[in-house]
Amino acid sequence: MNSDTQKGFRVEDLKAYFGKVEALHGISMAIPFQQVTAIIGPSGCGKSTFVRCLNRMHEVTPETKVTGVCLWQGWDLYGPAVDPVEVRRRIGMVFQKANPFPMMSIYDNVVAGLKLMGVRNKQKLAQTAEQSLLRAALWDEVKDKLGQPGTSLSGGQQQRLCIARALAVEPEVLLLDEPTSALDPIAARKVEELIYDLKQSYTIVIVTHNMQQAARVSDRTAFFLLGELIEYDKTALIFTNPREKRTEDYITGRFG
Amino acid sequence: MNRYIALKKRAINRLAQGLCLLALLASIVPLVTILLDALARGGSALSLAFLTELPRPVGESGGGMANAIVGSGILVALASVVGLPLGIFGGIYLAEFGAHRFGHFIRFLADVLSGIPSIVNGIFAYTLLVLPFRHFSATAGGFALGLMMIPTVARTTEELILRVPTTLREGALALGIPYWKMVLRVVVRSVRGGILTGILLAIARIMGETAPLLFTSFGNPFWSFNVFEPISALPLQIFNYALSPFDEWHAQAWAGALVLITIVLGLNLVSRLIMRFSK
Numbered sequence: 001m002n003s004d005t006q007k008g009f010r011v012e013d014l015k016a017y018f019g020k021v022e023a024l025h026g027i028s029m030a031i032p033f034q035q036v037t038a039i040i041g042p043s044g045c046g047k048s049t050f051v052r053c054l055n056r057m058h059e060v061t062p063e064t065k066v067t068g069v070c071l072w073q074g075w076d077l078y079g080p081a082v083d084p085v086e087v088r089r090r091i092g093m094v095f096q097k098a099n100p101f102p103m104m105s106i107y108d109n110v111v112a113g114l115k116l117m118g119v120r121n122k123q124k125l126a127q128t129a130e131q132s133l134l135r136a137a138l139w140d141e142v143k144d145k146l147g148q149p150g151t152s153l154s155g156g157q158q159q160r161l162c163i164a165r166a167l168a169v170e171p172e173v174l175l176l177d178e179p180t181s182a183l184d185p186i187a188a189r190k191v192e193e194l195i196y197d198l199k200q201s202y203t204i205v206i207v208t209h210n211m212q213q214a215a216r217v218s219d220r221t222a223f224f225l226l227g228e229l230i231e232y233d234k235t236a237l238i239f240t241n242p243r244e245k246r247t248e249d250y251i252t253g254r255f256g
Numbered sequence: 257m258n259r260y261i262a263l264k265k266r267a268i269n270r271l272a273q274g275l276c277l278l279a280l281l282a283s284i285v286p287l288v289t290i291l292l293d294a295l296a297r298g299g300s301a302l303s304l305a306f307l308t309e310l311p312r313p314v315g316e317s318g319g320g321m322a323n324a325i326v327g328s329g330i331l332v333a334l335a336s337v338v339g340l341p342l343g344i345f346g347g348i349y350l351a352e353f354g355a356h357r358f359g360h361f362i363r364f365l366a367d368v369l370s371g372i373p374s375i376v377n378g379i380f381a382y383t384l385l386v387l388p389f390r391h392f393s394a395t396a397g398g399f400a401l402g403l404m405m406i407p408t409v410a411r412t413t414e415e416l417i418l419r420v421p422t423t424l425r426e427g428a429l430a431l432g433i434p435y436w437k438m439v440l441r442v443v444v445r446s447v448r449g450g451i452l453t454g455i456l457l458a459i460a461r462i463m464g465e466t467a468p469l470l471f472t473s474f475g476n477p478f479w480s481f482n483v484f485e486p487i488s489a490l491p492l493q494i495f496n497y498a499l500s501p502f503d504e505w506h507a508q509a510w511a512g513a514l515v516l517i518t519i520v521l522g523l524n525l526v527s528r529l530i531m532r533f534s535k
Contacts, residue, residue, distance in 0.1 A: 060429055062355075089432025099427040102446045103534075113431035116441055162427065169431055 007073060008033035008203060009054060009173075014068035016049050016058055023049045025227045026068065031220075033073075036195060036204045038218035038235065040211060042250065045224040047207045051175045054205065055091035056084040072173065089117075092171030096178040098158035100150030100165075107146040109161055113169035128168050136164035137194050156187025163194065174198065176206040180213065192217050211251055215239050223247045294517055298510030306511055311477050311493070317504055321512050323479050324493035327394070328516075330481070331473060331489050332459055334398020339405025340455065346406065347413025352439055354414070363414075370407035377403045378468035386472060394480070394487035397473025401462040408461065412454030416447040449534020453527040460523040464516060466491035490516045 009031035016024040024046045031037045039047045052058040053066050056077060070077045077087050100109050108115070110129045119125060129146070133139040138160040142153070150161055159179060166174060176195070180188035195204060195217045208214050214221050215235060222232040223244070231238065231247045242248045305320050312319030350363055381400035386392055420443050428438040444451070469475075474486040475496060490512055497509035 055430065057426060057430060060426060085432050085434050087432075088430055093426075093430035095423060095427065095430075097423055099421075099423040101424065101427070101442055103448070104445075112428075112442070113433060116428075116431070116433045116437050165427075166431065171432075 008035075009205075010069070010071045011054075012069040014050070014053055014066070014070055016046070016053055017065040017067075018061070019063045023227050024053070027229050029222060029229055029232050031203065031205060034199060034201070034203050035219040036199045036206060036217050038214035038221045039205065039207045039224060040209075040214050040221060040250070041224035041230075043209075044226075046227040047224050048177050050224065051093075051177055051205055051207055054173070054175055055093055056087045057093060059084070089113075089169055090171055091173040091175060092166035092169065093175040093177065094159070094162050094166050094179050097182050098155060098162050100153070100158050100161050102149070102151055104150055105147045106142050106150050106153070106161060109150040110164050110168050112165060117169070132164040132168040135167050135198070136160045137190060137197070138164055154187070156183050156190060159183060159187070159191060160194065163191070167198075171202070173203045173205070176204065178207050178209060181209055188213075211239075223250060225250070291517065294510055294514040298507065298512070298514040301504075301507035301511035302514060306508065307515070310479065314502070319508075321488075321490065321493050321508065321515070323476065324488040324490045324512065325515065327473070327476070327480070327488040328463060328490045328519075330394055330483070330487060331398050331401060331469070332463060334394060334483060335401035335405055335462055336455075336459070338399055338402025339409060339458065342402075343406045343409025343458075344413050344451065347410040348417060348439060348444065350410065350414040351417035363411075366407040366410050369403070370411075373467075374400075374404060374465050375467035375470070377401075378470060378472055381468065381472045389484075391484070392472060392474035392486040394473050394483045394485065397469045397487065397489070398483070400468035400472050401465060404462050404465065404468065405458045408458040409451075409454055412458075413447075413451055416450040416454070417443055420446055449530050452534075453531050456523045456527040456530070460520045460527075463520055463523070464491055466495050470495075490519075 009029075011030070012028045014024060014027040015022055027050060039050060041047050049058060053070060054072075054077075056066075058064050058066055066078065068078075072087075072091065076082065077091075101112055104112060107129055110132050111119075111125045114125060114128060130139065130143075133142060138157060141157060142161075150158065153161060159182075163174075163179075180191050183191065192213060195206065198204060199219075206214075206217065218235045220233065221235040221238040223230045223238065223242075223246075225246060231242060231244045233243075238247065239251060242251065303320075305318060306322075307320060307325065308322050309318070309320035310323055311321065346362075346366070350359055350366075353359065354363060377400045380403070381396045385396035385399055417439075424446065425438060425443060428442040429435070433442070469489050469492050473489060473492070475492040476486045476488045480487045494509045494512040494516065497505040497512065500506070
């Protein structure tokens with residue numbers, strides 16, 4: 001195996017279950033390192049379930065199960081000795097609905113991950129907070145009110161706060177599960193611009209309902225349908241010249 | 257025809273509203289009566305001396321219930337030592353890991369415990385902490401009261417935690433925070449105002465208990481800060497004075513009742529305020 005195939009995610013025959021129901025029917029794909037990969041598909045097609053398997057969040061839901069192989073940089077995420085906590089620290093995630101911690105200030109939200117991992121050094125915390133907020137393009141808007149509750153921000157700001165919070169623990173990957181679907185177009189554009197900046201230093205997987213968004217931000221696009229990976233290619237190809245009829249039907253809005 | 261039906265509906269609506277209002281007023285009447293009665297009969301005996309002095313021996317007039325007020329505080333503190341850790345951590349357990357048969361069993365036991373007559377808690381504490389030492393003590397009284405706090409605090413904590421949205425838990429887990437830290441530092445923290453409210457209400461409830469103290473902390477006409485000695489408490493003192501044949505003691509019992517009601521009402525008000533500000 002050469003070093004190139006070791007880079008990024010390599011997923012093989014990944015199946016995910018809710019109880020006895022199989023939600024993903026054996027997904028195999030490679031997600032390249034430090035690029036943006038978009039996952040599109042109609043509701044219920046397993047997009048979210050798929051990304052939740054990439055950082056072992058799927059198993060947080062009771063009575064779920066995952067089988068198959070999932071490697072990140074050659075690291076077997078479902079290996080017997082692997083601690084899911086470590087997986088989630090290295091592979092960060094941002095959710096559809098912004099979920100800042102209540103009863104915590106903006107500052108405390110950003111450094112929550114570090115603090116809960118036992119980092120006590122005030123200087124290091126302050127530095128990380130500023131850096132993460134800068135990278136999440138939120139610093140200028142909140143630098144004068146870091147002590148205010150995180151929940152006092154607007155929806156778009158809250159989502160960027162959640163991105164800053166995810167960045168603060170220095171992950172290698174960012175999984176974005178429909179990060180802009182609850183935001184107005186202006187706030188959504190800010191988040192998109194942010195994704196564009198972040199891909200310099202992170203591997204990003206974004207689940208989205210918005211095809212224009214996938215076309216704008218991603219390098220590669222995967223189309224999921226009913227728990228299967230239908231087509232996966234360079235974004236430009238998927239949107240201009242899909243091989244599969246079902247992909248074409250979906251992106252042209254004929255169903256879904 | 258339609259007009260007739262509309263009128264009829266409106267009349268029934270008015271009637272139902274009126275009956276509800278009547279029921280509400282009727283249920284407020286006892287509270288207001290008790291408050292006014294306590295004020296009328298105990299108000300005259302309430303003075304600075306009453307709040308700061310020890311009870312006087314029979315035959316001497318004056319004196320107060322300072323030791324009983326402080327004693328009640330000490331008993332609440334002792335009860336909290338027993339009731340809070342068990343209640344809070346028990347509630348966390350039920351919320352986080354209580355979705356199986358054992359959890360249902362524990363939940364059932366907690367509900368049974370909260371329904372046990374308080375005097376039975378007193379007897380239990382008596383057998384466990386008084387008989388072996390041949391000695392009434394504040395500790396035994398605090399233990400009996402603490403037992404009563406456990407189910408209230410546990411069930412409040414459980415219900416609050418269960419209401420924390422999954423998104424919040426997932427947000428914390430996705431940062432690579434271990435499960436137990438997520439529960440204690442994010443989930444519990446997000447409902448701490450509610451838990452505090454539950455604690456205050458539990459305290460307000462046990463503050464007025466007499467039965468569990470009758471043969472545990474027993475009562476004491478003097479200052480006592482030793483938790484292994486008998487100690488006075490407001491409800492006990494009220495009980496003893498109310499049963500006495502002296503008019504002055506009766507008035508003092510009313511004054512004690514007034515103080516107790518004020519404390520309990522105060523705790524309720526504070527818990528309301530906390531609820532409002534923690535939202």
